[in-house]
Amino acid sequence: MMFLEANQVVKKYANHLALNEVNLQVPENSIYGLLGPNGAGKTTLIRIINQITGPDSGEIIFNGRPLQTDDVHRIGYLPEERGLYKKMKVGEQALYLARLKGLSRHDALKKLKFWFEKFEIQPWWDKKVEELSKGMQQKIQFVVTVLHEPKLLIFDEPFSGFDPINANLLKQEILALKKNGATILFSTHNMGSVEELCDHITLINQSKTILTGQIDEIRQGYKDNLIKFDFTGNETLIREKLRGNFNVEKVEAVNGHHTAFVKMLNDATINDMIGAVINDAQIHGLQEVLPTMNDIFIKVVEHSNLSKPEN
């Protein structure tokens, strides 16, 4: 079942079209990546889901029915541009933001205590925000985002500005949230984290959806039959043997140990390739290379930019 859907969402600003009939289908209890270059319209879509702005046309379906005003209490949002009141004390501020999300004072205090202890930030309670480092502030923002146990979590560029240790902590927390039943939508430029975390993605470029689907299927769909082949033996001979159905794109040789990248042509299979070289090389490894999300991203975006030149 889809937990969150965007149907034909259009948003115009004064001088440009931010979203052009964008669709989104986020399955329940999944981690969904919203990708796209800067200025593609990701933040606009996220703001529409958060009801910060409204769409010009189209609709958002939340948990099976059109999005309603008090759904903000069931959504947690960590914006890309995030800040806190600098002069306010950490605890007071966390309490204030939690109560804006509809928690009672009692519940908010109880939950804050739990999270502050979990992240070992209890001693910061009475400190002013301006005394904290940026990483510390981000921990607090994260706590405030998840505190009211929202069914849907939206993270806009969550990893920007985190050091590797905190980024890893954040990753673990996102996975834990999923395990506890939340649905997570996040937008990022960090393709490594997309491969690690996401089940599904949608790629937006120039206000339009240009790619959507399950991440494994997409990677399969964009593979270009490239094999990574480790061997020792005569390089020239191997090139000779692979002529015809295969194209050797690159060979790296270190101390007589070769790594070749071989493209399979004419519906050739890995088995065919093994057959061709088995008598002339000592095979150390053979592996199909799936394109990284990074490669796919660049390829798809550049392709769509070419087919749709700037007016």
Place this chain on the structure above:
Amino acid sequence: MTILGPILFAAMMVLPAWFASMEDTSSKKIAVIDQTQQYANVIKDTDYLSFEWLESVQVESISNSYQGEGYDAYIIIEQDLLKHPDAVKIYSDAQITFDVKEHVSRNLERHLENEKLNSYRIDGLDAIIKDIHDVRVQVKTIKLGEDGSETESSTELLMGVSFIFAMLIYFFVIMYGVQVMRGVMEEKVNRIVEIIVSSVKPFQLMMGKILGIALVAITQFLLWVILTAGIVTAISTVFIGDASDVVAANGNIEMMQTMAGDGAADVSGFEKQFGNILAKALSIDLIGSLFAFLFYFIGGYLLYASLFAAVGAAIDSETDSQQFMMPIMLPLIISIYIAMAVFRNPAGDLAFWFSMVPFTSPIIMMARIPFNPPIWEVALSMTILVATFIFTTWFSGRIYRTGILMYGKKVSYKELWKWFRFAGK
């Protein structure tokens, strides 16, 4: 400010009375060198100033020796003053007080006037002059109550009160309006606004900020009223109850001289002056004025604060605020100038029209309130004000909603207009 304000206001009531009862009582001896030999003893001594005519002193030496000889200052008259009015100079190492200067020039002028009059050789001139000097008109202003009762009012005091009202509104609106602008800008620059607007609507956030600061302002104002009333009451019980050690003296040197002949009957002390001011202040409709003040303060504040909020949402730093602040501040500043004219003619056309224009009415109408303007004018002006602040709040809300989420963009008026038109849902 909370404590300082009431002390300041109490001082405004107490100090004029105190100043009036105070004078410069240190004696001064002043040497006069008259090189023309025409003006001997023309400048009269007073209780505290004595003038000595030195005959044969060299101008060059006096500047070194006058202090040694016990003079506080010296005057040199170089030429015939009828031909060269600026040929008299006062020298001193301390600043010459205004009173001394006035005393010297007035004595000389009177002497010259007399000389001229004498040159016409009119018979019985002295009698005529004395006759002329006895003519004196004292206008008292009486305010008629609705029941026909008469209260003596003081035009000067009404002007003073209306000036204070006008200035207070001006001061409050700017102070708290700018506070709204800063608050909005801070939230935007901090980027916390994006977190908050995912929980509440931008319009709610803006109104929350405006109303919150309004409540701070009202609390502050009421505190001032109560504390001022407290301090004034305290002073009045202390002084009006006990008059024995208050110096019974009044006015500057000149007044002392003219009054000397009338006897001491008109000389009033601090406690009488103060009692006077207090009585006249109480003759103003305090409750009505307070209500009008609160209304115009809140109305004017809401009108301007919403505009300030829109400016705060449009800018990224305070330095950018100038170009947008100017058109907002302008009507306020102009109001103060118009108010100056309104004090003199509180029922004129100028006063009427500018107390209808909502951008100036909070200040102008408040300046008129002590003069009891017609009720229908006040009601009309209030209605226009309310209608306008509803409009500006709506207008600013649209700009605000777009502005708070626009970072790092240099904003022009054209851009603001676009935000307003395309504010969407």
